[in-house]
Amino acid sequence: MCQQCIASLSRRSLIRGGAVALAAAATIPLHPIAARAEDADPGNPDEAIQRLIDGNARYVANTPINTDFSPGRAERARGQAPFAAIVSCADSRVAPEVIFDQGPGDLFVVRVAGNFINEDGLASLEYGSLVLGIKTIVVLGHSACGAIGATIDAVKNGTELPGHLPSLIDAIRPAVEAAMAANPDDLLAAATAENARLNAEYAATATPILSEARKAGKLKTASGGYDIATGKVTFA
Numbered sequence: 001m002c003q004q005c006i007a008s009l010s011r012r013s014l015i016r017g018g019a020v021a022l023a024a025a026a027t028i029p030l031h032p033i034a035a036r037a038e039d040a041d042p043g044n045p046d047e048a049i050q051r052l053i054d055g056n057a058r059y060v061a062n063t064p065i066n067t068d069f070s071p072g073r074a075e076r077a078r079g080q081a082p083f084a085a086i087v088s089c090a091d092s093r094v095a096p097e098v099i100f101d102q103g104p105g106d107l108f109v110v111r112v113a114g115n116f117i118n119e120d121g122l123a124s125l126e127y128g129s130l131v132l133g134i135k136t137i138v139v140l141g142h143s144a145c146g147a148i149g150a151t152i153d154a155v156k157n158g159t160e161l162p163g164h165l166p167s168l169i170d171a172i173r174p175a176v177e178a179a180m181a182a183n184p185d186d187l188l189a190a191a192t193a194e195n196a197r198l199n200a201e202y203a204a205t206a207t208p209i210l211s212e213a214r215k216a217g218k219l220k221t222a223s224g225g226y227d228i229a230t231g232k233v234t235f236a
């Protein structure tokens, strides 16, 4: 690991502490005090996932605590210490920081239409684990996903898409074909869930970095689905 990376790691607790101190010193509590409790390192993968679950519950209840992003801005300029990575779709309605009610610096987000992990995405997640110390990777599908729907159309009807869009189809095709084999009532929902599950499994077993972190108990992977209508994330 490079010296800069090591220095970054050693600064993590300092950055977290600085954010708490800044909030405590604020004369006008623009950022609710409850949000500051979220700055503590979640400690382990299970607590990291619970933090996401709790944040989504706040979002669903329309009681978010991350509504003012100015506190901690100076500290964030010095480094980052996200606790979770989210692999989400590029869909404009699926914004991880919003739906998990987290602030800037909390989530390491990899986004691509169809929320799959290609080599560049995997490298990003490896950086998140090895250098930034993320404790969980959540692959997040969502309702009414156009990329999944287009892949279903391509698989079932042979529809050909222009430009580079076929590369998305190729990446999502295994999940669609696996879902079709089970003959589900709702193929779009089943393929979306299968796509998230397959990619979470890929992250969990990807050698050498992510699989080693998982075996060491430093990292857990999960898949979930985001319902655009209700705002709720359901973990598989």
Ligand SMILES: [Zn+2]
Pocket: 089, 090, 091, 113, 114, 115, 142, 144, 145, 146, 147, 148
């Ligand atoms: Zn989508």
